[in-house]
């Protein structure tokens with residue numbers, strides 16, 4: 001390919017000045033906890049805000065889809081992959097600082113949530129025990145408002161800095177964002193860059209006790225040794241969880257190809273080794289049909305679909 005024939009996107013990505021690592025036709029199965037997903041036209045790990053904003057600007061100008069990929073722990077990517085640019089937040093987004101005077105973390109969006117949870121534990125800070133064992137990045141956690149049944153990350157956010165092509169850089173108080181059950185009010189094209197999280201000093205035995213109890217519950221009730229996206233569906237209103245509804249429909253253990261509704265937890269669909277996204281998707285639709293038939297309840301997926309037509 002000569003520079004004369006390169007598209008503006010290709011020209012940007014091969015430019016020596018571009019601060020990022022670029023992989024063409026990168027299988028997204030390498031970047032999702034499901035280990036499922038066809039290739040992205042480009043997978044780009046950007047090192048700085050200027051590289052991120054330039055990349056997004058070029059994509060928008062030329063009608064190329066883009067998405068921000070965290071750890072891919074809440075995604076089902078289609079077998080055909082993603083025809084746009086999958087962007088991962090690299091170097092400048094992967095560090096954090098602890099403000100001991102103010103009891104807060106300032107953390108980049110590309111930092112693993114687990115790193116912050118462990119650092120808080122090391123420093124006897126309470127407030128994040130609910131997140132122990134939740135994979136993913138800080139950016140993905142804020143977008144999804146990750147949490148347990150009773151606690152979520154949004155309640156810990158003091159401030160958040162985002163970038164969007166329309167509004168540029170914005171810093172807002174955490175209280176200016178609406179945090180819902182596995183959702184937040186960030187605009188669809190708004191990228192979380194960093195945030196401040198509040199914590200408080202506490203007895204280390206109290207913190208350890210809560211973390212160990214949460215981990216033990218997970219190990220007992222979730223198929224943690226198999227690739228998955230965590231809970232596939234949000235819990236509906238009412239007394240019965242999505243997992244209980246799926247179990248009562250007798251669907252645990254149902255298999256299509258390499259995808260299986262976990263025998264351990266009905267709300268997990270696992271990849272037994274060679275599952276296709278289409279097989280996971282078929283199980284999702286089967287569950288929705290059966291639960292609707294038997295209970296009149298429409299289960300809403302928590303997992304995000306990438307690269308599917310609808």
Ligand SMILES: Cc1cc2nc3c(=O)[nH]c(=O)nc-3n(C[C@H](O)[C@H](O)[C@H](O)COP(=O)(O)OP(=O)(O)OC[C@H]3O[C@@H](n4cnc5c(N)ncnc54)[C@H](O)[C@@H]3O)c2cc1C
Nearest residue numbers: 070071072073074136137139140141143146147192229230
């Ligand atoms: C074994 C297992 C257990 C889990 N347990 C829990 C749990 O207890 N509680 C819970 O809430 N979730 C849980 N999850 C789901 C998942 O880990 C969370 O939703 C997590 O917060 C997703 O983070 P991520 O970085 O992997 O995001 P991804 O899956 O990569 O992306 C999710 C969404 O966030 C967007 N996004 C990612 N980064 C940014 C950013 N910087 N700015 C804007 N948008 C962004 C993506 O575009 C996408 O729309 C679990 C998953 C697994 C596999």
